[in-house]
Amino acid sequence: MNFKIEINYLNINNYPYIEKYFADMANKGWLIHRIFAGTIFIYSKIQPRELDFSISPYEIERAFTRKSKAELVLN
Numbered sequence: 001m002n003f004k005i006e007i008n009y010l011n012i013n014n015y016p017y018i019e020k021y022f023a024d025m026a027n028k029g030w031l032i033h034r035i036f037a038g039t040i041f042i043y044s045k046i047q048p049r050e051l052d053f054s055i056s057p058y059e060i061e062r063a064f065t066r067k068s069k070a071e072l073v074l075n
Helices: 012-028 069-074
Strands: 003-007 030-036 040-045
């Protein structure tokens, strides 16, 4: 399989744990691709490698507040 789905829990209190967990998963050959509702983690298969992760909160996007790629790069 080229993807993996798991149930986990993401909130502001466990960011350091999840950052380390993502690094461990990358060492095993799984890169986080998407997180749904803070609980469903979807990984893509990669070549195992050492990566560092950092998680930071961001404002919620809505239809009228969505930013372009150029705006995201500047911030």
